[in-house]
Amino acid sequence: MPFPSPFSDVEIPDQSLYDYLFGSLSDEDAARVAITDGDRTFTYGELKGAIDAVAGALAAKGIGKGDVVALHAPNVPVWPIIFHGILRAGAVVTTINSLYTPPEIASQLRDSGAQLYVTVSLLLPGALAGCAEVGLGADKVIVLDPTEGHESFLDLLGAGQAPPEVEIDPATDLAVLPYSSGTTGKAKGVMLTHRNLVANIAQFEPMIQLSRDAVVLAVLPFFHIYGMNVILNTTLHLRAKLVTMPKFDLEQFLGLIQDQKIDMLYIAPPMAVALAKHPAVESYDLSSVTRIMSGAAPLDEALGEAVHAKLQCDVLQGYGMTELSPVTHVIPPDRKDLSVGSIGFAIPNVETKVVDPGTGEEIVPVSGERSAPGELWLRGPMVMKGYLGNEQATSETIDADGFLHTGDIVEVGEQGEIFVVDRLKELIKYKGYQVPPAELEAVLLTHPAIADAAVVAHPDEEGGEIPRAFVVLQPGQELSADDVMAYVAEKVAPHKKVRMVDFIDAVPKSASGKILRKDLRGAPTS
Template identity: 75%
Template sequence: MPFKSPFADVDIPDVSLYDFLFAGLADDELGRPAVYDSLSGTETTYGDLRARIDAFAGALAARGVQPGDVVALHCPNTTAFVIAFHGILRAGATATTINSLYTAPEIANQLRDSGAIRYVTVSPLLPGALAGCAEVGIEADKVTVLDGAEGHESLMDLLSEGHAAPDVTIDPATHLAVLPYSSGTTGKAKGVMLTHRNLVANVLQSMSAIAEQPDDVVLAVLPFFHIYGMNVIMSVTLRVRAKLVTMPRFDLDEFLRLIHEQRISFLYIAPPMAVALAKHPAVDAIDTSSVRAVLSGAAPLDEALGEAVKARLGCGMLQGYGMTELSPVSHALPLDRGDLSIGSVGLAVANVEFKVMDTGTGEEIVAVPGGRTAPGELWIKGPGVMVGYLGNEEATNETIDADGYLHTGDIVEVGPEGEVYVVDRLKELIKYKGYQVPPAELEAVLLTHPAIADAAVVPHPDEDAGEVPHAFVVLQPGASLTAEEVMAFTAEKVAPHKKVRVVDFIPVIPKSASGKILRKDLKGKTAADFA
């Protein structure tokens, strides 16, 4: 029998994400602070935010953007991101969010795959954006630079036109709201098709366990281009009418300053930030008494580390689990369940059921009264499950079965209260500071080097980052190459979080009879093991 959520099912309204978040704003909510932009020091109320979203949507419609079109958004966490993102959706278009760290070739790949027709970015990211756009034929006049750049329309240009939001009709259950890119359980990044209903449902599901309150002040440093930042931090906070404080990137001193000055009460973090909160001496120099809850996601959090953060800040410490393909939350540790281990990712959120499957026998693993189950792969079913991967029916069918269960690729055990513990990964993704790094992508880059005959990439444990890419390299006969040269070569071609940080040279890459790389035979090894 599948495991069920302990929370009552929630009713999911048949509305767009915009209507769900903004259509019901009450008169006494219009003046509430919605977003504080730490970069500019400006604060925007809910009423002004909605008006600017409407104006941005109207400006896009005036430029020919229609339901079904895809618009790329490439921007760090700012108020402008919130306006542009929701403006794209309000216009009936689909937003494909691009990692702020992407290189021009990575940008071009996403634009090409998503079919984006327009591009929205900021001036510091413009050179890479223009290069990526040029490669796929998006003209410079289709590139909006939110903070302004010569030859490009800015956010203020679009808002000042005063266009009303267009009258669009969409089916929330089928219309794609966003196309974030994920590597799934393995392989190269794929467009994850998420509808308005997926996002609305997951906000409500998340709220069943994540108890944000209207008087909370929420620090948003995890990127909005990632589904965790997008639909948990941004959308949940806006739905409960709390205040969002945006940070364009993580800097510990600025992070701590904002906690103190803005009286942050709710922190969403990834495990590397937990390390800083638990260990860095700078934390002792600030007043953290306003913080009532910290929620860690994006990668597993060690129980001892979670307990150390909880003790140091004197707050509730939570953990959650999700995937881009789940919109993203499936499990979270409720604040009022102090009896559950911080080392678990918590309980299934509302409207979720899940199975744990033995990877050897294919049989369903059942609950153990008073104890933890045997480990198995986590399969999840619920309204947050994606429509599928864009243009990739094979990968979709490999991930979602005929009964609607999404196969996560994570190995878990289930405790006596239904709490879930992530114990390993069946999938081969590397998680660097919460970012996904697909080994196959780095292997393809390595093989373009003329001195490299073969290569494999696996995760390497790292205290600060969680995991870093570890490359095993086979050189061409007579070739000479150093580890530093290998790392420099890949660093020029990929985003910083994907950089190879450990290199070993070995005589041959272990492979199966069918030619598949046996990464399990490389994990935890060095060149000395193959001598």
């Protein structure tokens, strides 16, 4: 039998994401600062007005219900205006990683069927190259900052079009289409409905226990579901203040915390390493920080404790997946007795199973005892609708009873808290980013001197994990490790780069031809 969250269920409003976030905006809330980067600032009233104007301009271009618009930009104050303007028009946002190369952009555009592209001038060359590869003309590319030959954000605002009347069915209509590798393989479009996103905000908000006076730093990218729904949308629903950073730079990060009096930090483990160990931290006043939430990859208990000791604030860990909108577990701020190495408890409205992957038998936790390990299965209103155009992958991930099989191996602690101890899935987590080994293997095999290849995760203090390649050369061929790394680096986003190379005689495989990655993960380094 599945076991429920220890917290009472919350009501899930039957609303679109726009209505949930902005439909009840009071005059008092409209005057509050919603988002700033230290230079450009929008109040909640200005934010809503700009969102409506963008929706009207997009509708006038023929963008409407069910259409897909690509959004390819770093964290800037206008990002949520474009994002929610697209949703307000009834369309679907597919967010594109700011680091993607033209082939990666083209792949996502082709799969998602995007009809319009929104970016910034800094990313425009790669964006245009990716668009050209799929036949999306330059006239379909909007550049947020004024750029000759393209419409800009100011053009959309100045179009003077009223937002359209759109009927949204929150339970079935898609809101966003981020891309995730799930438990393995090539990145797939994750179909998240308005209800998925609204539900996860409603589930998570009482757990994080933030006030409307909170000041939240948003450096984790909005194109990732963690930045999009946990940081951006939850903060907006709280009517708190969001401070954006376009990319992580430690000195700027520390400076913003000090100058903006940030009290809530959402981070990934590599940022925790910097906070715990970098000498620059001592030069800034970080006393405003009261709470840090780490997610996107496992946080080591000792590292979490080191950050707590350094900043004297609560350090919490959460768990989620893109396919789960994304949060399902978190350490509540008032549970200081829990290990920061755990992911805490299931949030409201989440049902859990822990299943022995070998036998398929459920593992029933017993209070006061540490359970045996098993795969984490989850069910609730935050579970995705499925993978776009991929029924097989959907059915392999979500079973007939509605449980999503995470691929993570967990143990239930003595108080019912969850510890992630291993994983079935093959993904590499580099600085919180997903790196599918199969994608890198496919790139390696395009090199004429490489006969076979396998890629696995290798532990790394700074990145958490790095891609490590095992390469078999063609007879008579010679390559150095640097040659291999440079070849891959030309073809993939920076976070996917191979960072270690070993040359071997043969890749270990099962009788069916599947790469035995477990035989390579513990291989000694040369």
